Amino acid sequence: xxxxxxxxxxPKDDNNKIQNNNELDNKDNNKDDKPKLxxxxxxxxxxxxxxxxxxxxxxxxxxxxxxxxxxxxxxxEEREKEELLNPKKDINETKPEINKDIPxxxxxxxxxxxxxxxRNGMRVIVDCDFEHLMDERCIKSMVRQIVxxxxxxxxxxxxxxxxxxxxxxxxxxGLEKSDYKNWIGVEIYFKEDYPTFDKFIEDILYKDDKRxxxxxxxxxxxxxxxSENNIENVDNNAxxxxxxxxxxxxxxxxxxxKAKELGINHGKFPIGEYLKLQSSQVLTTNHTFHILNEFxxxxxxxxxxxxxxxxxxxxxxxxxxxxxxxxxxxxx
Ligand SMILES: C[S@@+](CC[C@H](N)C(=O)[O-])C[C@H]1O[C@@H](n2cnc3c(N)ncnc32)[C@H](O)[C@@H]1O
Numbered sequence: 001x002x003x004x005x006x007x008x009x010x011p012k013d014d015n016n017k018i019q020n021n022n023e024l025d026n027k028d029n030n031k032d033d034k035p036k037l038x039x040x041x042x043x044x045x046x047x048x049x050x051x052x053x054x055x056x057x058x059x060x061x062x063x064x065x066x067x068x069x070x071x072x073x074x075x076x077e078e079r080e081k082e083e084l085l086n087p088k089k090d091i092n093e094t095k096p097e098i099n100k101d102i103p104x105x106x107x108x109x110x111x112x113x114x115x116x117x118x119r120n121g122m123r124v125i126v127d128c129d130f131e132h133l134m135d136e137r138c139i140k141s142m143v144r145q146i147v148x149x150x151x152x153x154x155x156x157x158x159x160x161x162x163x164x165x166x167x168x169x170x171x172x173x174g175l176e177k178s179d180y181k182n183w184i185g186v187e188i189y190f191k192e193d194y195p196t197f198d199k200f201i202e203d204i205l206y207k208d209d210k211r212x213x214x215x216x217x218x219x220x221x222x223x224x225x226x227s228e229n230n231i232e233n234v235d236n237n238a239x240x241x242x243x244x245x246x247x248x249x250x251x252x253x254x255x256x257x258k259a260k261e262l263g264i265n266h267g268k269f270p271i272g273e274y275l276k277l278q279s280s281q282v283l284t285t286n287h288t289f290h291i292l293n294e295f296x297x298x299x300x301x302x303x304x305x306x307x308x309x310x311x312x313x314x315x316x317x318x319x320x321x322x323x324x325x326x327x328x329x330x331x332x
Pocket of ligand 1: 223225226243244247250251256271283288
C-alpha cells in the first residue's frame with residue numbers, strides 16, 4: 001500500500017535529483033555517514049590554479065607540435081630544392097649489369113665448392129695437445145686464435161685443409177661458444193679419440209697411403225721458431241704442423257722437441273733474411289698460419305712478413321725512419 005502512495009507523488013525536478021544523488025554520494029564516501037563539508041575558499045583557489053595549469057600545458061603542447069610541423073616542412077623544402085639543383089641518377093642506371101655468362105650459384109653450391117677446395121688444399125695441423133701447459137687465460141687466448149685462424153682460412157683464395165688435432169676439454173668448451181660444429185673446411189679431432197700422433201696419422205691423415213711410416217713422416221714438417229732449418233718454400237703435398245699454444249715464451253723449444261720426439265721434420269720461417277724484429281721471432285699460432293697461407297698465394301716471404309707480423313714487432317729500418325730516429329736521439 002505504501003508503494004501505491006509513493007507512485008502518486010509528484011515528480012521531483014532535476015535540481016532535486018542532483019541534490020539526492022549528492023546525498024547518496026556523501027553516504028557512500030562517508031562511511032561514518034557524516035554530511036559532506038562545503039568546499040572551502042582555499043580549495044576553490046587550488047582547483048582554479050590546477051585548471052589554469054592544465055590549460056597552460058595544453059597550449060605549450062600545441063605550440064611544440066606546431067613547431068615540429070614547421071621544422072619538417074622546412075626540411076622537406078630544403079630537400080626538394082637540393083634535388084632540383086642536383087637531380088639524382090636513376091637507380092637503374094647505377095645497378096651493376098648482371099653478367100648472364102656467369103652461371104648463378106646458390107649459397108649451398110658456394111659452400112660445397114669451398115669445402116671441396118679445402119679438402120684438396122694443403123694440410124695444416126694445429127697441434128692443440130698442449131692444454132695441460134696453459135692456464136685459463138692462455139686457453140681463452142688460444143681459442144680466440146683458432147677462431148681467427150678459421151676466419152682467415154674461410155676468406156682465403158687458397159684455403160687449407162685445416163686439422164685441429166688433440167683438442168682437449170677446455171678448448172672444446174671454448175670452441176662450442178663459436179659454434180665450431182658448423183665450421184666449414186675444418187676437421188676437429190679430440191685428444192680422447194686419438195691419444196697418440198702416430199695413430200692419428202695412420203687412421204686419419206694418411207689412411208690410404210701405403211708407404212712405410214718413415215716415408216710418410218718425411219712428408220710432415222713441424223714449424224718451430226727454434227729450429228735451425230729455414231722453410232724456404234712450401235710444398236702443397238706436404239703436411240705442416242703449427243703448435244697450438246700460448247706460452248708467452250715460457251716453454252722454449254717445445255715444438256722443436258715435439259718434432260724430434262715424433263721423428264718428423266722441423267723448420268722456421270726465414271724471417272731474419274727479410275726483416276729485423278724488435279723482439280724474438282716467435283710468432284703466435286694465428287699469425288704463423290696467416291703467413292703460411294699468404295706465402296702459399298703470393299710466394300713472397302717479405303710481403304707476407306711485413307703485412308702480417310704486428311708493426312710493433314717490426315724494426316723501423318727504412319732510411320727515413322733511421323733519420324727520424326737520429327733526430328730524436330739528437331734532441332735528447
Ligand atoms: C706461440 S708459438 C709457441 C712457442 C713455443 N715456445 C714453442 O716452442 O712452440 C706457437 C707456434 O707458432 C709456430 N711459430 C712461431 N714462430 C714461428 C717461426 N718464427 N717460424 C715458424 N713457426 C713459428 C710454431 O709452430 C709454434 O709452436
